Amino acid sequence: MKSAPLQSGKDMPDDAATNTIVKRSSSKSDAVTMRDVANLSGLSPATVSIVLNNAPLARYIAPTTKKKIEESARKLGYRPNAMARFLRSKRTNSVGVMFFDITDPFCTPILRGIENSLYQASYVPIFTDAHNQRNRFERYLEMVLDRHVEALIVVANWLFVDIHLLADFSKRNIPAATIGWELPGDTVSSVMVDNEGGGRLALEHLHKLGHRKIAFIRGPKTLIDSGPRWKGIQKFAHSVGFEIDQSLAMQLPEEFDPNSGFEGGFRLTEELLQRRRKFTALLAFDDLTALCAIRALTKAGVKVPEQCSVIGFDDVAMSALSAPSLTTVRQPLEAMGNLAVNIVMEGINASQEKRDWTITHHRVAPELVIRESTCAISFAASDD
Amino acid sequence: MKSAPLQSGKDMPDDAATNTIVKRSSSKSDAVTMRDVANLSGLSPATVSIVLNNAPLARYIAPTTKKKIEESARKLGYRPNAMARFLRSKRTNSVGVMFFDITDPFCTPILRGIENSLYQASYVPIFTDAHNQRNRFERYLEMVLDRHVEALIVVANWLFVDIHLLADFSKRNIPAATIGWELPGDTVSSVMVDNEGGGRLALEHLHKLGHRKIAFIRGPKTLIDSGPRWKGIQKFAHSVGFEIDQSLAMQLPEEFDPNSGFEGGFRLTEELLQRRRKFTALLAFDDLTALCAIRALTKAGVKVPEQCSVIGFDDVAMSALSAPSLTTVRQPLEAMGNLAVNIVMEGINASQEKRDWTITHHRVAPELVIRESTCAISFAASDD
DNA sequence: TTCATTCATTGAAACGATTTAATCCGAAGA
DNA sequence: TCTTCGGATTAAATCGTTTCAATGAATGAA
Numbered sequence: 001m002k003s004a005p006l007q008s009g010k011d012m013p014d015d016a017a018t019n020t021i022v023k024r025s026s027s028k029s030d031a032v033t034m035r036d037v038a039n040l041s042g043l044s045p046a047t048v049s050i051v052l053n054n055a056p057l058a059r060y061i062a063p064t065t066k067k068k069i070e071e072s073a074r075k076l077g078y079r080p081n082a083m084a085r086f087l088r089s090k091r092t093n094s095v096g097v098m099f100f101d102i103t104d105p106f107c108t109p110i111l112r113g114i115e116n117s118l119y120q121a122s123y124v125p126i127f128t129d130a131h132n133q134r135n136r137f138e139r140y141l142e143m144v145l146d147r148h149v150e151a152l153i154v155v156a157n158w159l160f161v162d163i164h165l166l167a168d169f170s171k172r173n174i175p176a177a178t179i180g181w182e183l184p185g186d187t188v189s190s191v192m193v194d195n196e197g198g199g200r201l202a203l204e205h206l207h208k209l210g211h212r213k214i215a216f217i218r219g220p221k222t223l224i225d226s227g228p229r230w231k232g233i234q235k236f237a238h239s240v241g242f243e244i245d246q247s248l249a250m251q252l253p254e255e256f257d258p259n260s261g262f263e264g265g266f267r268l269t270e271e272l273l274q275r276r277r278k279f280t281a282l283l284a285f286d287d288l289t290a291l292c293a294i295r296a297l298t299k300a301g302v303k304v305p306e307q308c309s310v311i312g313f314d315d316v317a318m319s320a321l322s323a324p325s326l327t328t329v330r331q332p333l334e335a336m337g338n339l340a341v342n343i344v345m346e347g348i349n350a351s352q353e354k355r356d357w358t359i360t361h362h363r364v365a366p367e368l369v370i371r372e373s374t375c376a377i378s379f380a381a382s383d384d
Numbered sequence: 385m386k387s388a389p390l391q392s393g394k395d396m397p398d399d400a401a402t403n404t405i406v407k408r409s410s411s412k413s414d415a416v417t418m419r420d421v422a423n424l425s426g427l428s429p430a431t432v433s434i435v436l437n438n439a440p441l442a443r444y445i446a447p448t449t450k451k452k453i454e455e456s457a458r459k460l461g462y463r464p465n466a467m468a469r470f471l472r473s474k475r476t477n478s479v480g481v482m483f484f485d486i487t488d489p490f491c492t493p494i495l496r497g498i499e500n501s502l503y504q505a506s507y508v509p510i511f512t513d514a515h516n517q518r519n520r521f522e523r524y525l526e527m528v529l530d531r532h533v534e535a536l537i538v539v540a541n542w543l544f545v546d547i548h549l550l551a552d553f554s555k556r557n558i559p560a561a562t563i564g565w566e567l568p569g570d571t572v573s574s575v576m577v578d579n580e581g582g583g584r585l586a587l588e589h590l591h592k593l594g595h596r597k598i599a600f601i602r603g604p605k606t607l608i609d610s611g612p613r614w615k616g617i618q619k620f621a622h623s624v625g626f627e628i629d630q631s632l633a634m635q636l637p638e639e640f641d642p643n644s645g646f647e648g649g650f651r652l653t654e655e656l657l658q659r660r661r662k663f664t665a666l667l668a669f670d671d672l673t674a675l676c677a678i679r680a681l682t683k684a685g686v687k688v689p690e691q692c693s694v695i696g697f698d699d700v701a702m703s704a705l706s707a708p709s710l711t712t713v714r715q716p717l718e719a720m721g722n723l724a725v726n727i728v729m730e731g732i733n734a735s736q737e738k739r740d741w742t743i744t745h746h747r748v749a750p751e752l753v754i755r756e757s758t759c760a761i762s763f764a765a766s767d768d
Numbered sequence: 769t770t771c772a773t774t775c776a777t778t779g780a781a782a783c784g785a786t787t788t789a790a791t792c793c794g795a796a797g798a
Numbered sequence: 799t800c801t802t803c804g805g806a807t808t809a810a811a812t813c814g815t816t817t818c819a820a821t822g823a824a825t826g827a828a
Contacts, residue, residue, distance in 0.1 A: 468814035
């Protein structure tokens, strides 16, 4: 995947690199500028600027001249130069969006939500992919700051970011929001799912279906989501007098290899099966883990959901398409993206009007999505 | 998914919106400018610019003053203002990247490839998601052109773009490349997989495994990939004297609903099964179709691959994780992204030096990836 | 000593917009 | 008739760079 097999030539058909050589003359037709509009309409650049931006002073401009200017602009196909505009007005109409991995199915719906909201506000997102690497994150951070983004949104599932960030922000005071994690202290706004509620939802679902022998695959310790989810599970268990069998509770390792979720879920499930302690349901930390658990179960001849129900967390796109489709606790990822944009927009507006703005920590509600991978306990399974 | 269930309050735990109200004073510490560096080092802005950019004139600058300037810049933490720089030099160090759907698993590896190559070149990608909508594409096109990107890369699987594009480019002559499709005529460079070779690879694999009763789900007619893939299949069939059973060849409908791939593959497979014409293998247009075909087969009690082998096309991430994992013809998506960047970079350099550049159409070689969903024909299945 | 010549550095003019502080002009009030 | 006033427009400064042409200071040759 990393090395391009493009020029290898081996097994490459004869049309593998058809080059149609076409030259292109550099007839650079210089862009039409505001001065051109001014000339054509017989008015000054200042007036043009005022009219086209509908600036406060525009209320003094005669309707006829407005018409004239707008028409000239349209006739010439005038488009303002974004950089020149910025230089004077300090507004770039852009927001930096930094995330950990674009190929992660958890990431893309959030990005979709962010993009959508920004689009509505006529803002351009500057997307940067940190590849889960600290140095890459920091380099990109510099790049977006150099471009004077008006706000910043950071999507991370892992703390590869530190106080550095905080420092650069309080210095330049740019509105910012994090999604899926929080900075310690009240320095940056954040949006997170209510992990504790989600954990409760998951266990409640299995419990209602009659399951009492339940295996758990907990998230890695350093991940911010792991603790609260487990706490929610424990709280619910306690509230209904259900005792968690600690010998059925596994924990994912810390390694952050992209495929570790895959490997981890698979191996832990195999380990669970080898313990020969019966369980009729499995509650996984997230969807990827759950899907891999299903693979392991199926491979071992355990039918899902007939012999073992499996529930995940997140509701990534894959979960709806897998066979069997996965019951899961859904994070409203797209809505979380929208919300983050609202937060920073509020900050931008405040900053524009030289007001202070408030830093808020949002918890959004998760939602149980019931699909094929869970079902009521069967006596055959429970006896077995 | 579309409507944010955030404020609904229903079923929302008490901590569902914890607002920590923290004010932030607007102590805007004005950014350090080139003039500041000049003042500190006791030299002029011109010299500072020349030194910091290592401009041609820099070879005349005394080493001691270079040191002085670099030191002052570091001491002040000077970062050049990207917009101001552009205004003068016309260089934005950014490339527009327009794609059809960020949530599409086909899209993200390409974007990863693009991003990675641009990062190495210290360019910033301006990502825009067209959501498969023509008007959105056009609006974003305007936005990136307004920002004076130095080049453009368009990832599309569907012709929601037209001559409009071409016109705007020949006018401003910005280097451009398309990935996964081509513009008619020799106006824009392109990168595509060798679909014909891929089709051949797929059928060849099934044929070698001994399959002779093979069902096909062809791509929608308007999709540019459909024709060549089918042609490759036909050519291979002809070359080995294998006759394609037309009554086992289905075609996906045209609709471009995001989920249509899913629905289509599922329904066509069910239809195939109802025809009661035996087949021991199924060659699907792409991975999503293949995965849904597997669902339909499984649902109908047909075991994959024991009773029916299934092969896809693309090798999206999901294919490796599904159960059974999918045999497929891999497109080197990430490498295609890299290649597209190389192409436009060449154009940028040429344009910079006022040279002409060549427009090329690249075909990259696909690769057969054998996984669990195909196996040699069994006598039980073939007799049946 | 004087005049080229090269070396080091800089003044000042862009780049294309926005914005402040005028200016111009006609009408109303004295 | 002369101010005065406010509606309509604009000149000019500014934003932070880059870059070209110009300047000043050495050096070496005549």
